[in-house]
Amino acid sequence: xxxxIQETDERIIAFLSGELDTAAAAQTEKDLQPLLNSKGKEIVxxxxxxxxxxxxxxxxxxxxxxxxxxxxxxxxxxxxxxxxHDVLDISGFISIFDIE
Amino acid sequence: xxxxxxxxxWRVGIVVLAAVMVEILSIVQYQxxxxxxxxxxxxxxxxxxxxxxxxxxxxxxxTEITLxxxxxxxxxxxxxxxxxxxxxxxxIDEDPNIVGxxxxxxxxxxxxxxxxxxxxxxxxxxxxxKVDQIAGPDHDYTRNEEYAWVLETLSTSWTxxxxxxxxxxxxxxxxxxxxxxxxxxxAVCGLDIDLSWLGDTLNTRQPYPSSFGLLLTxxxxxxxxxxxxxxxxxxxxxxxxxxxxxxxxxxxxxxSYSTTKLYKDPYWxxxxxxxxxxxxxxxxxxxxxxxxxxxxxxxxxxxxxxxxARNERHLREASEEKARMGAELEVAHRIQQEMLPKTxxxxxxxxxxPALEVGGDLFDFYTRDGKLFFCIGDVSGKGVPSAMLMSxxxxxxxxxxxxxxxPSKVLEYxxxxxxxxxDSNMFITFFVGCLDLYSGELxxxxxxxDKPFVVAKDIVLLxxxxxxxxxxxxxxxxxxxxxxxxxxxxxxxxxxxxxEAKNMDREAFGRPRIQNVLEQFRxxxxxxLYKLVSTxxxxxxxxxxxxxxxxxxxxxxxxxxxxxNRQEQITLVNKESEVTRLGSFVKDFLEPLxxxxxxxxxxxxxLEEAVVNVINYAYxxxxxxxxxxxxxxxxxxxxxxITDSGYPFDPTTVLEPDTTLDAQNRPxxxxxxxxxxxxxxxxxxxxxxxxxxxxxxxxxx
Numbered sequence: 183x184x185x186x187i188q189e190t191d192e193r194i195i196a197f198l199s200g201e202l203d204t205a206a207a208a209q210t211e212k213d214l215q216p217l218l219n220s221k222g223k224e225i226v227x228x229x230x231x232x233x234x235x236x237x238x239x240x241x242x243x244x245x246x247x248x249x250x251x252x253x254x255x256x257x258x259x260x261x262x263x264x265x266x267h268d269v270l271d272i273s274g275f276i277s278i279f280d281i282e
Numbered sequence: 283x284x285x286x287x288x289x290x291x292w293r294v295g296i297v298v299l300a301a302v303m304v305e306i307l308s309i310v311q312y313q314x315x316x317x318x319x320x321x322x323x324x325x326x327x328x329x330x331x332x333x334x335x336x337x338x339x340x341x342x343x344x345t346e347i348t349l350x351x352x353x354x355x356x357x358x359x360x361x362x363x364x365x366x367x368x369x370x371x372x373x374i375d376e377d378p379n380i381v382g383x384x385x386x387x388x389x390x391x392x393x394x395x396x397x398x399x400x401x402x403x404x405x406x407x408x409x410x411x412k413v414d415q416i417a418g419p420d421h422d423y424t425r426n427e428e429y430a431w432v433l434e435t436l437s438t439s440w441t442x443x444x445x446x447x448x449x450x451x452x453x454x455x456x457x458x459x460x461x462x463x464x465x466x467x468x469a470v471c472g473l474d475i476d477l478s479w480l481g482d483t484l485n486t487r488q489p490y491p492s493s494f495g496l497l498l499t500x501x502x503x504x505x506x507x508x509x510x511x512x513x514x515x516x517x518x519x520x521x522x523x524x525x526x527x528x529x530x531x532x533x534x535x536x537x538s539y540s541t542t543k544l545y546k547d548p549y550w551x552x553x554x555x556x557x558x559x560x561x562x563x564x565x566x567x568x569x570x571x572x573x574x575x576x577x578x579x580x581x582x583x584x585x586x587x588x589x590x591a592r593n594e595r596h597l598r599e600a601s602e603e604k605a606r607m608g609a610e611l612e613v614a615h616r617i618q619q620e621m622l623p624k625t626x627x628x629x630x631x632x633x634x635x636p637a638l639e640v641g642g643d644l645f646d647f648y649t650r651d652g653k654l655f656f657c658i659g660d661v662s663g664k665g666v667p668s669a670m671l672m673s674x675x676x677x678x679x680x681x682x683x684x685x686x687x688x689p690s691k692v693l694e695y696x697x698x699x700x701x702x703x704x705d706s707n708m709f710i711t712f713f714v715g716c717l718d719l720y721s722g723e724l725x726x727x728x729x730x731x732d733k734p735f736v737v738a739k740d741i742v743l744l745x746x747x748x749x750x751x752x753x754x755x756x757x758x759x760x761x762x763x764x765x766x767x768x769x770x771x772x773x774x775x776x777x778x779x780x781x782e783a784k785n786m787d788r789e790a791f792g793r794p795r796i797q798n799v800l801e802q803f804r805x806x807x808x809x810x811l812y813k814l815v816s817t818x819x820x821x822x823x824x825x826x827x828x829x830x831x832x833x834x835x836x837x838x839x840x841x842x843x844x845x846x847n848r849q850e851q852i853t854l855v856n857k858e859s860e861v862t863r864l865g866s867f868v869k870d871f872l873e874p875l876x877x878x879x880x881x882x883x884x885x886x887x888x889l890e891e892a893v894v895n896v897i898n899y900a901y902x903x904x905x906x907x908x909x910x911x912x913x914x915x916x917x918x919x920x921x922x923x924i925t926d927s928g929y930p931f932d933p934t935t936v937l938e939p940d941t942t943l944d945a946q947n948r949p950x951x952x953x954x955x956x957x958x959x960x961x962x963x964x965x966x967x968x969x970x971x972x973x974x975x976x977x978x979x980x981x982x983x
Contacts, residue, residue, distance in 0.1 A: 204894045205861040234883055236861075236890050237954040247945045265883040272960045273953055274941025 185213040193224040199231035202239030211242045218246065220255040230261035235269055247278060258282055293587050301580050308576065312569045316562055323561050326489050327554035334484055334495065334552055341379050342440065345456055345473055348377040356385065356471060357460065363392045363399060367413040370403035373473065374411055381405040381453075382474030384416070385460070386423040391468060398422060404474075423470075432457045432470050443477055443497065443505040452477040452497070452505040481506030484552065485513075493556030494518070500551070502526040521555050611666075614640045618669055621676055623647060625983050627918035628846060629719070630654065631811035632838035633819065635779075641834035642668025643777050644676050648683075649918045649981075652719050655683045658731065658775040658838050659712040659752075671708055675700065675752070679714070689714035690727035690762035693752065697729070701756035710752040713775055719916040720849075722767040722842045727760045732781065737772040741800050743793075744773070767842040770805040774814070775840075779833035783822040786829045791822050811839040846917025848874070856897045856907040856928075864893055864911065871913045872920070877982055885980050888961040889922050891954035892933065892976055900928025900974065915982070919963075922978040931974060932967040933958070 183206035186197040194217055202210055217225050225246065235243075247257045258280045262270065270276045349356075352373055359369035370383040384402040392399055400417035423429050428441050441455040456473040477497065484495035485508040494508040496518065502525055507518050523529045618640050623632065632645045642661030647654060657679050661668040678696045686692050692714050700710065711731040717724045726744070730751035733743040749760045767773070774796070783791040799821060803814050815837045822835060852867045854860040868886040877885075893909055901907035912923040938959075939952040958978060959965055968975040 201865065203861050203865055203890060205859050205865075208858075234865075234886070236887055236894070237957055238894070240953060244945065244948060251945055265880050268880060268884065269887065269957065272957060274948075277942070278945040278948065 183210055185210060187214075187216050189216070189223075191223075193226055194220055195226040195228055197228045197231065201234035202232060202242070203234060203236045204238040207236070207238035207242055210239070211245070214242065214246060218249045220250055220253060222254050225250050225255055225257045226260055227257065228260045229263065229266055232266055233263070235266050237273070240269070240273055240275060243275070243279070256280060290587075290591055293591075294584075297580065297583050297587065301576065304576055305573075308569070308572050312565065312572075315565050315568075319561055319565055320558070323489065323556060327493075327556065330487060330489070330495065331552045331554055333487070334480075337483055338480060342454075342456070342475065345377055345379055345475055346438070348373065348380065349456065349458055349471065349473060352376060353460075360385075360460070360468065363395055363401070366401040367403060370401055371411050371413060374403055374405055377473075379475050380473050381476045382472075384472045384474075385469045386417070386429060386472065387469040388467060389424065398424070428455070428457055429470055432459050433467060436467065442501075443499050445503070445505070452480070477506055479506075481508060485509070490556050490560045492560055493554065496521065496553040496555065498522070498525065498551045498553060521553070525553065611638075611640060614666070614669065618673070621646075621673065626812070627916075627983055629811075629843045629917065630656065630838070630840040631815050632658075633815050633836070635819065635831070635835040636669075637779070637831045637833050637835075638665050640666055640669035641836075642672050643779065643834035643836035644672045645775070645836055645838040646676055646679055647838070647840075648680075649719065649916065650684065651977075651979075652914070652916060652919075652921065653687070654717040654719055654840065654916075654918075655715070656717070656775075656838060656840060657683075657712060657714045658777065658836065659710050660731065660777040660779075660834070660836070661710045662708050662751075664833065667706065667708065671700070671710065671753075675710055675712065683714070683716075687716060687725075688727075688762060689716050689725055690760040693727050693729050693749070693760040694758070697752045697754075697758055697760070698756050700753035704753045709754050711777075712752050713746075715773075715775075717767070717840065717842060719842075719918075720844070720847055720914070722769065722771070722844070723764065724767055724773075724842075725762060725764050727762045729758075729760060732776060732778060734776075735772075735774040735796065735800055736767075737774065737800050737803050738768050738770070738805050741797055741804070768805065769842060769844045772800075772803050772805075772811070772814070772839060772841045774800065775838040776818075777834060777836040779831075779835040780818065780822055780837060782833060783826050783835065784829055784832055785826050791825050795821060795825065811841060814839050843917075847915070849912065849914035851910060851912040854893065854897070854909045854911065856901050856905075856909060858894065858897060860897065860909075861890055861894060864890060867911065868913070871915075875915065875917075875920070875982060881980075881982065884961040885920060885922075885978075888958040888978055888980075889924075891958045892922075892924055892965075892978060895933055895954055896924060896926045896928065896974070896976075900926045900931065918983055919979055919981045921980075924974075924976045924978075926974050927972065928974060930969050932969075933976065934965055934967045 183200035183202055185199070188195045188197075196214055196217060198210075200206070227243070250257045260282050262281055270279070270281070352369070355372060356369045359365040366385055370385065373383040374380050382402065382404040384400055386400045389397045398417035400415060400421075400423055401413065402416040403411050403413045406412050417423060428439065432439060436459055438456070438458045441457065443452050443454045445451065446453050453474050454477055456475065458471045459467045460469045460471055462468050480497055484497060484506065488494060492513070494513045496504060497506040499505055502522065504518065504522050507513070520529075615636070618636070622634055623646060626632070630647055632647070634641065634643055634645060636643070642664055643659065645656070645658040647656035649655070659672070659675055661671045661675070675696065678699055679692065682692045682695045686695070693712060696712070710729070712729040713726065713731040713734065715724055715726040726746060727749065728746040729749050733746050736742050736744045746763060747761050750758045776796070780796065781791060781793055796818065799814070799818050803809055818837060819835060850867070850871050852863065854864060865886060868889055869882075872882045872885065889911070893911065896909050900909070907926060907928055910925040912925070914921050933955045936952055936955050938956050939949050941956075962978045962980050964979045966977045968977075
């Protein structure tokens with residue numbers, strides 16, 4: 183599981199790649215720390231290379247969302263594949279994230 | 283509907299046209315017959331009048347003859363004036379038609395008698411004959427026209443009919459000159475003939491009850507006619523007035539008459555009167571009958587058309603009803619076909635071909651807990667009633683076998699249910715089996731169904747004990763049997779639609795033919811079950827040829843094939859990092875099944891969530907614990923079993939988190955078990971030997 187973060191003037195983009203399972207969750211959460219300091223910029227999570235996500239992974243996404251919402255940032259999930267979409271759907275997360 | 287109305291209108295039109303034509307024909311015929319009848323009536327009255335004329339002529343001739351024969355007597359009597367009276371009396375005696383006789387002498391023939399002398403004898407009503415000399419100043423016969431006419435012409439003559447006397451009797455008088463030897467006229471003899479009888483004669487032979495004949499003077503005065511009792515006087519007068527032109531013909535409609543001249547003398551006329559109503563009465567009666575029959579015929583025809591139309595409508599309704607039934611049966615057929623399993627794992631295959639749209643056969647199977655539950659059944663009878671009972675049986679099998687492993691118990695419960703309210707006395711032969719897909723152990727119970735074939739090294743019939751069919755007696759006990767199948771063993775279940783498929787010669791397909799086909803499916807054969815079932819079906823149809831399929835043809839073939847069975851396990855310690863190993867383990871296990879990516883990912887997630895739950899919470903913090911994961915598949919389903927020795931905990935009882943809250947209030951706990959539940963088909967928990975055993979099952983076909 184690897185994460186890459188790009189920051190521009192308007193937004194912070196995090197590219198998630200690999201399998202965000204329970205084992206990988208803790209490290210990923212650490213890697214995404216910069217997103218917690220968004221200062222109102224839009225946060226984009228690009229899931230193009232993300233193949234798998236467990237509930238621990240969802241927890242990571244949720245904590246980013248909560249933080250962002252508290253500072254008025256928007257969180258967008260991009261390029262979500264079917265498998266991930268299914269999980270978001272079952273867990274009800276589909277209603278709290280912006281998915282493009 | 284429109285075309286129907288049109289054709290109906292058409293038919294009615296034709297009938298009406300035909301009726302009108304018949305009516306016109308009948309009117310023409312009627313008019314024709316009327317005319318003919320009138321002509322005939324006129325002819326008849328002419329004949330009657332001719333008869334009349336002959337009678338009158340005969341009477342008058344007789345009088346003429348009487349006088350001729352007695353002329354010598356009259357002449358001889360003239361020698362003395364007083365003897366003339368005797369001659370007159372003798373004339374009356376001689377001829378009953380003569381009611382009066384006189385001899386009017388030329389003036390001063392007998393000087394002693396003065397200028398006028400006319401001896402007269404007359405028949406009195408009492409039959410006596412009265413004689414008298416009637417000439418005198420009041421009665422000067424020389425001034426009589428007729429007397430003068432005789433003297434002038436010297437010929438005999440008949441007077442016109444006239445009325446005379448207090449009773450207004452009708453008379454005519456025969457006048458004959460009497461000559462002396464030198465041809466000088468001495469006297470004129472007059473014979474009075476009573477004509478009143480002529481009226482009776484005229485009216486004795488009338489063709490119609492109200493027709494009558496009249497005798498008229500040339501002046502149109504009535505001389506003789508029907509008696510008062512036959513025809514009212516007013517009516518006769520009416521006719522006479524009509525004839526004389528006193529009243530116009532238009533005032534007496536319905537009256538018709540013919541006239542004819544009588545005798546040599548042109549002044550007599552006889553009139554035959556009849557009423558057209560009467561003449562036409564019979565033909566009118568016939569016409570009324572004819573009209574009645576035409577109307578009757580019309581009514582019958584209309585009735586027939588109506589019946590025909592009604593029949594046609596019934597037929598149409600029946601065919602619509604049939605079409606509707608057909609459509610409904612088509613739906614029923616689809617529903618029934620949809621009840622049958624449609625996807626088949628490699629170790630089982632079945633087919634059902636109903637003889638009618640819907641059938642009373644059924645088969646079903648499904649796997650649960652590594653066991654294959656299957657059944658085949660045949661409801662007595664065919665068609666809709668059987669199909670309905672079949673649906674009930676299939677539902678009962680599904681529901682009961684979910685909870686009950688024992689086939690005999692399944693049958694027992696099914697039987698109890700089916701016996702309730704089975705007033706139509708239908709029954710079902712039924713076979714229930716439960717095959718352990720891992721061990722090959724087969725438990726089965728047979729409720730009167732055909733014994734299945736077991737194809738291993740040999741081909742035999744499964745030695746099942748026959749119990750009563752279902753729905754016969756509510757308290758039937760069903761015996762259960764057990765056997766173990768060798769790997770590769772094939773089981774063929776069928777209904778009698780296969781064994782008893784008949785050809786045109788009424789021969790049955792029979793078991794030997796099935797056995798022949800089964801030869802190719804002994805252990806070691808890699809032919810598919812689909813191939814077996816389709817081959818048998820083809821053979822049965824080929825055998826039956828043109829003969830119609832008489833019963834549902836149902837087959838269910840299964841093979842105990844541990845080839846598809848696979849089982850792997852892994853033991854993890856209670857650390858989150860172990861999840862990586864778990865991921866690889868699952869991926870490797872699922873790989874050969876070549877599952878859809880999403881399905882595989884879902885199963886992996888479900889297992890991970892369940893395992894993480896154990897890793898995190900089963901053991902006290904800091905205490906090392908193990909988690910045993912067992913994965914197995916039978917080609918039909920994948921089952922994960924997670925075993926740990928931690929705190930007793932049943933994750934299936936955890937409440938689902940609320941997934942509708944907003945992000946700030948969204949709980950994260952419980953989400954894992956939610957995912958496990960949603961992603962797997964079944965999840966069950968057992969506490970066994972001090973261990974938590976959690977099973978997650980997913981059907982993969």
